[in-house]
Amino acid sequence: MSIDIKAPQFPESVQDGTIATWHKKPGEAVSRDELIVDIETDKVVLEVVAPADGSIEKIMKDEGDTVESNEVIAIFVEGAAGGDSKGDDKEAPKEEKSEGKAQAKEKEDVTDDGDKILSPAARKMADENDLDPNKIPGTGKDGRVTKEDVASFLKDAPKGGTAAPVAAVEPPPEAEGERHEKRVPMTRLRKRIAERLLEASSSTAMLTTFNEVNMKPIMDLRAKYKDQFEKTHNGTRLGFMGFFVKAAVEALRRFPAVNASIDGNDVVYHGFQDVGVAVSTEKGLVVPVLRNAENMGIANIESTIRDFGLRARDGKLSIEEMTGGTFTITNGGVFGSLLSTPILNLPQSAILGMHKIQERPMAVNGKVEILPMMYLALSYDHRLLDGKEAVQFLVTIKDLLEDPARLLLEI
Template sequence: MAIEIKAPTFPESVADGTVATWHKQPGDAVKRDELIVDIETDKVVMEVLAEADGVLTEIVKNEGDTVLSGELLGKLEAGAAAAAAPAQASAPAPAAAAPVAAASAGGEEPILAPAARKLAEENGIDPNSVRGTGKDGRVTKEDVVAAVEAKKSAPAAAAKPAAPAAAAPIFAEGDRVEKRVPMTRLRAKVAERLVEAQSSMAMLTTFNEVNMKPIMELRSKYKDLFEKTHNGVRLGFMSFFVKAAVEALKRQPGVNASIDGNDIVYHGYQDIGVAVSSDRGLVVPVLRNAEHMSLAEIEGGINEFGKKAKAGKLTIEEMTGGTFTISNGGVFGSLLSTPIVNPPQTAILGMHKIQERPMAVNGQVVILPMMYLALSYDHRLIDGKEAVTFLVTMKDLLEDPARLLLDI
């Protein structure tokens, strides 16, 4: 029985997608719920799984083709897996069907999914050392992610042998070579939205600075107890900034609003988007109802988003919406920047690197760990007074964290 393989149903915010990778080729046997093809959209990579055991008989949409919601991608002949197995054993697999790594000690080559190969190369992981849990021993992206985590937790001495594999240069020294690769849909969409924001908004940025010493002392004092109490959730800086932003947004509701045509939409909740860097580009998953979340819940949510971003498992629902965004360029060493607003939101907060600087305190010069804060906002809706007051409120709350608990 022939089964049509169709593109998934895209949400209203996603117009179409691109066929990213076919994990099977015509003639390949597939198992029910096995990954057949990846569809890349503006926001996430969506996986299409087999509905039944069988053999892939036809590919209608090739890699790179644009597809609409529910459009036919290929065809699967159900129940024909047993008949296809001998043919696969006698004929070499097509080059695009399953990229392979270097030969293993036993002479057999491990089968890697394209995403798994890329992740292994980026992290210096030897594919032969990864145990595949996929069909026919295929090494999946999740297998490589597990290997990366294991490598990080292993002693430094054990990790040294894998280092030379990751050190190979892309181009030989002295070559005048160019490498051209297509821009991912996510990267292209980010570029489009950033240009749109700059051309359609009256965007302005205001700055302030925060003495991080009180939070750093609080974190140093309670981080071990916090982690033990909350089942391994680590206490970072981002949770303090989210809590302070929530309180500042309550006091300055215009910063939490959005523009819809000629209307201003004021939101009675705080859905905070947290910018996360991934291999595919910048993504902004959203902490829903952050006003009701504890520090531990915020840290746990952000940590989970980070893991999903690395594995490409963030869903469209997790990245849709948001009333305000926080971007932390400080983790990459940025000292000062002007973040770009993420429409239809009207403001974004930029965190930066903590830098020790001489500051005047009560007539004395004191060395303090300082951080610049930047608030970019749409001047069509937010006046300078609101923007400055928002940043001052955040500064006051962060420099005296007890005020977050006392609600003052």
Template sequence: MAIDIKAPTFPESVADGEVAVWHKKEGDSVTRDELLVEIETDKVVMEVVAPESGVITKITAQEGETVASEAPLAVLEPGAVAETAPAADAAEAAAPAAEETAGGDAAGIAGPAARQMIEENKLDPSAITGTGKGGRITKEDVVKHMKSGAAAAPATTPAAATPPAQPTGERIEKRVPMTRMRARIAERLLDASQETAMLTTFNEVNMAPVMELRRKYKDQFEKTHNGTRLGFMGFFVKAACEALKRFPEVNASIDENDIVYHGYQDIGVAVSTNDGLVVPVLRDADFMSVADVEAAIADFGARAKEKKLTIDDMTGGTFTVSNGGVFGSLMSTPILNPPQTGILGMHKIQERPMAVNGEVVILPMMYLALSYDHRLIDGKTAVQFLVAIKDLIEDPARILLQL
């Protein structure tokens, strides 16, 4: 009996999704739990797998179509996968390679992230070796191709020209639609700037104590906690939890004419991906150890790269920590993640001459930024909150002792 393959059940916060890419076509054999299609929503890319082994007899929702929750996508006829003739298998396996050799359409052999990189960098897909299933080009294949230097100028560029080329007057532009996730990010950022009274206050923190603690215990920490590496985010998340207890306004949110004070600390951690910035949430971060925080963040990062984060992972959050320093940012003004009323921005650690007890000392310093909604949080509270973060980081023992 045929089985209808349906879109996932979307939560209330997600209205619909878009069929991003089919990994199978009509007539293909599939095995149980094999990836069939990716559905891109405003927040995440959701994967739909085969519920049973069989053959895809019909695809009812094509790539680019918008689908609702539990909408039909395809029809699966359960049956033995091994019935496919060997000759047909060989021809099917050779098809992607032949298409690639012939310089086929990149949209048919590359995933969404890889396709976007190919278009943005004006690459020739036929020159890229695909290592994915069936010769499919992955994002890693594109990155490797670009690093190898093979992504030279297009074939139409003259190999050598003695006189400098004269402008032809042609100015090439390419228009591509935003992905659903990028469009949603743009919408939320615009809402944050227009619907909140956002203000940013700055301070700086001496990172020497935390760096010394990390240098002294990082090897032992990694061995004790099953390979979890000791970074800086664990200290800042725990410091934020302690500061949020002292200044509950920063942990609150505005709901129309009401102020909602949260009696827990769910800390969002900004994670950058090729498809945009996502903010998975550490639930009850106050009850997590530094090792728990570091392990959870590492897991978020790995799953974000593989597009395995779920909507539940990114729902909620009472406060956010964003580390732009990993990209070299020296100072920035982070944008609020509504309905949250505060976000902490970390930045690059840089040695600077500082006056200490009347003497000039070179110290590893980091600028901190707190963006906050001035409708709820007064400037005094914001400054005191940021000073509390600074004091806790400069004397990390106080984090453990809750002083």
């Protein structure tokens, strides 16, 4: 029985996607719910799994091709994979047909020297890196070299050998001063990030105001209760983000214009606080959203952010989890940034930037003390927010963090 494998239904905010990686080849046995292909959109990588036990009969869209919602990308055959059936006379024609297709596919994928079988993606990667296919161990069916095999060979090349062309026994020593360039296409996610950043810079009157916060009260509170907090909340660790999100939510409640957005000639005031938290991944920056953050406790905030971080790095976040948001917090301090000017996450009107905690001499009651200080940056859309509101908003966050009891008392 043949089944059409279709691209997922994309949300309205996603126009199309790109075939990123085929994990299974035509004729290769596939189990139900096993991953067969990744589709990359401008927001997230979507996984398509097998609808049943069987095999892919034909791939309609190759890696790098653009696909739309519900577009057929492959034909799937339910039942035993081609070439795997044994002793069934009725299945013999189907076996021969599958084997014939597999052989034809292999002929397409054989390299010029005829010794190695490579998938199209593997051949492309090998050519880009000037690799000799005969030196790459193949782990696929009948010794086929997959894209993962080439990536593994590149990773192990310094230890297990050289990635030299066929004609060279050893790579020639690099001439002193020789310069190399490598051109690779931008991923859809990176292109979309670039478009949104340019849009924010060109379509808003963006301004940034700065302040600094004494982190000692928060650090003392964290040191005192972190062990008890972790035991009470099933292993959830007490970090700084929980305090910052709670402080931001309280400040947003006091200054609703910071939580608003511009839609044409209208200002939309949101009666809820959906706080986005910027997460860095290998493919780019994503911003999953804490829905109704005003109803979340610190433990719930910390555990949810940790879950977002783990799933973002594995590409497991859904589009819905990264859609919306009324305010964003980004933390460049985890990478050592001491001061920065964050760019707005449209259509939001403001974004808060956290930074590295740095010990500095500060004047306290006429005396010099060494205190752990952090710069805070608030970028905002001056079309909607006046400097007075933006500064008061940032000072409110500073006051709440320097006196954490105010978060509990809401004063």
